[in-house]
Amino acid sequence: MRAARSLALVALLPVFAGCQMFNSKPADTNAGLTRLQGELVSTNDQLIFQPCVGQQRYRVRDGATTTLVQDATDMPDKPGKLFADIRGRFDSAKASGANGEVEVQQLYRLERSSSACQDPNFKQQTVNASGNGPAWEVQAGGKGMVLKREGQPDLALPYVEEQVGDGRFSLSTEANNQRIELWVAPQRCTDSVNGSVKHLAAELRVNGQVQRGCGYFGGARND
Incomplete structure (x- = not known):
């Protein structure tokens, strides 16, 4: 009887080990940084x-x-x-x-x-993206996003964020009869006009028209 009980405990060990493995938290890649x-x-x-x-x-x-x-x-x-x-x-x-x-x-x-x-807006921003030809900029935060475009009034808009995978995501909104999307990917990006280097590639789509640029995470995003 004692031997059978010992065998049962041994059989359960892999189960406990599996539970511990699945319940473990993912490693924090920013630890110590x-x-x-x-x-x-x-x-x-x-x-x-x-x-x-x-x-x-x-x-x-x-x-x-x-x-x-x-x-x-x-x-x-x-x-x-x-x-x-x-x-x-x-x-x-x-x-x-x-x-x-x-x-x-x-x-x-x-x-x-x-x-x-x-920069007074840096700590409140989650994402900032901008491009040229004509110049544009998106400032996104917890309270919405602001779209700035050369020759046009600024637009303050709510948005929905959708994760696409591999660190890519999009911010989208439909307001003022316009479909506005910002697509972002973790990819080194260099501004051809001023030579600045940023860690995100960005694409602004307004009613299907596409403009490309670069972006970075603001102080409100800890990626």
Whole structure:
């Protein structure tokens, strides 16, 4: 009888193991990483990241899948500071006044701008996308989205978000007798006009007319 009971417990072990496996939570790919925005400057042949807030400076080191150092070198020399929005592993220096180091894991945005650090809308936005020919911009957040187009009045609209798969999604709305869609995909995108680099490719469709551009996640989205 005791032997039979032992065999029953052994038989149940795979079942308990399976339950534990299926109930386990997916790993957090952002664990230990921090997202910050700031200015990039080149000093003594090193690329230094200075956050928008605080005085700490970090020497930039690319991770296995990023090329920020080369991207910064290739950026067109135009007016404005070199702004970067990155996620990485920040290691503050132990010695007072010395630089720390950041190993970059994700580049969200690299552009010339003297005002990006003071953007009042960044923290409320989930997605920002823009393009050219003619110029357009979509700012989406928890309260709706704003569509800005060259030569036309701004439109503030509600929207529905739909996940497509592989990190792709769309924002869509029907208002003012118009069908407006923003399709977004996780793909490196370079603006042909100003040379800025962003981590999303975007496509704006208004009543079937298509305009392409680039985008990035705002501060309200932790992807």
